[in-house]
Amino acid sequence: MSTVVHPRSVLSQHGIRRDSRRVPEAQRRGEELRRNREELLERLFSSLTRRDQRVRGEHYLRGLMLAEGRKSVRNIALSLGLPDEEQRLHHFICGSTWDWAPMRAAHAGFLDRLRPPEAWVLHPVTIPKDGEHTVGVDRFLDPRTGRIVRGQRAFGAWYASTALSAPVNWKLFMPRHWMEDEAVRKRAEIPPALAYGSVEQCAADAVLEAARDWGTPRRPVLMDLRGEVNRQSVRRFVTAGLPVLARTTAAGRFVVDDPALLPRSGGLTMSAASALDLGKSARRRVDWADPGGSGGVRTSWVATIRVRLPEEERVGQDRPLVLFGEWRPRQDTPAQVWVTDLAGTAPEDLLKLTKLTRKVALDLRIGADRTGTRDFVGRSFCGWHRHMTLASAAHTMRVLALHGGR
Structure with missing residues (x-):
């Protein structure tokens, strides 16, 4: 002890x-x-x-x-x-x-x-x-x-x-x-x-x-x-006016609302993992300091995609949303999936915020x-x-x- x-x-x-x-x-x-x-x-x-x-x-x-x-x-x-x-x-x-x-x-x-x-x-x-x-x-x-x-x-x-x-x-x-x-x-x-x-x-x-x-x-x-x-x-x-960054499951259902990826669909409901897979080519590398006390620097790949909640869940939710995915090196599936209304925040800054849960x-x-x-x-x-x-x-x-x- x-x-x-x-x-x-x-x-x-x-x-x-x-x-x-x-x-x-x-x-x-x-x-x-x-x-x-x-x-x-x-x-x-x-x-x-x-x-x-x-x-x-x-x-x-x-x-x-x-x-x-x-x-x-x-x-x-x-x-x-x-x-x-x-x-x-x-x-x-x-x-x-x-x-x-x-x-x-x-x-x-x-x-x-x-x-x-x-x-x-x-x-x-x-x-x-x-x-x-x-x-x-x-x-x-x-x-x-x-x-x-x-x-x-x-x-x-x-x-x-x-x-x-x-x-x-x-x-x-x-x-x-x-x-x-x-x-x-x-x-x-x-x-x-x-x-x-x-x-x-x-x-x-x-x-x-x-x-x-x-x-x-x-x-x-x-x-x-x-x-x-x-x-x-x-x-x-x-x-209450508080922005939210919430970890969710890869199986969670969202409506993709990103014209750059689905310009003619008008929104397609799919799992979070499938939605992030659409934007996988736009992933970027981010190096981050491990808050676990080791002092080491780790690497992740991150991407975001615009989504909205399914109609039955949209009551009171009018802010634009993004799905945020984090991949570890040499992994094809996201290690973590988050949804947030911080739509204008850079992916690397979103990653930094998510690591506070680890801290x-x-x-x-x-x-x-x-x-x-x-x-x-x-x-x-x-x-x-x-x-x-x-x-x-x-x-x-x-x-x-x-x-x-x-």
């Missing part, structure tokens, strides 16, 4: 004592980290009016970064050397009344200043759970693995750029039986105003809530239509998962949201520490 780097260890990590010539640069980075850390803490906890809440918030955030293994309240308290704080920290997360929404908006505002996002990435997360009482637990088919699992379904709205990605909003899908049993709702502390919504609604709301309520910049939404998010969600984003998946696995995004165990709906809010901020803090504040 890798060791979490605490901000205070960053200067020694960069070898200040061993090489005096690096002192000015290391000191500058250390000072930048300190300023960013203080700004993030100030923004996060500005909505907490009580000093004891701010203290508990900082303790919990630091414990998420320091605790080894599962980020339970007990492990967090022990990692801080404050075992007597366990009950107070538990109350702060599960029994307090502070609102997580202002804290999430503050986190997004900090990231927007530090690393302006290039896109929203809507990322589903399956959180396996063995017990029956953890909030939102159910048995369901995991669309990523094709297996029946027991656990929670959550959706994270990530602020993503090539330099940094972090989750800033979360939605937890609540199955119908959790929402319709008043006794269960009361035990789980589900807010009375919260109504049942489908998986698709829950997913889209993770982005739409933030875009609507926080005054965030207009950014395209990257999403995956192969799983539990469907084209209804695309229409919701379009209605988010990696950062979830080696970053946010290590600050506790899958570790909350409890009945409290509000507790889950408060924990996820601080786990997301801990992810950002950890990334800043690892990269010297940059």
Whole structure:
């Protein structure tokens, strides 16, 4: 298990004592980290009016970064050397009344200043759970693995750029039986105003809530239509004025609407793979930096073709669309197929945007998962949201520490 780097260890990590010539640069980075850390803490906890809440918030955030293994309240308290704080920290997360929404908006505002996002990435997360009482637990088919699992379904709205990605909003899908049993709702502390919504609604709301309520910049939404998010969600984003870049299947049906390729057909319905095959001769080579951390440069071939949705799916969708295909070297079939209303965007720029989903998946696995995004165990709906809010901020803090504040 890798060791979490605490901000205070960053200067020694960069070898200040061993090489005096690096002192000015290391000191500058250390000072930048300190300023960013203080700004993030100030923004996060500005909505907490009580000093004891701010203290508990900082303790919990630091414990998420320091605790080894599962980020339970007990492990967090022990990692801080404050075992007597366990009950107070538990109350702060599960029994307090502070609102997580202002804290999430503050986190997004900090990231927007530090690393302006290039896109929203809507990322589903399956959180396996063995017990029956953890909030939102159910048995369901995991669309990523094709297996029946027991656990929670959550959706994270990530602020993503090539330099940094972090989750800033979360939605937890609540199955119908959790929402319709008043006794269960009361035990789980589900807010009375919260109504049942489908998986698709829950997913889209993770982005739409933030875009609507926080005054965030207009950014395209990257999403995956192969799983539990469907084209209804695309229409919701379009209605909200958010461009969409959605991964789809090669078998998805579209109407080719490209006069350069089918000048006399008036539109022909076919699979995405067949439509892209029409424009295969116009493919262009694009070299791209792998966001997976290897630092290597990879090569893909890309092409776009103008399409529209079939008539039965066009309600509310009047923007021009393009299919975007990516081929790997020496492959005849596209490795990825996307549909987007960013019709005027160059193919190489579309490719760069799609790689942000790769960045988010990696950062979830080696970053946010290590600050506790899958570790909350409890009945409290509000507790889950408060924990996820601080786990997301801990992810950002950890990334800043690892990269010297940059």
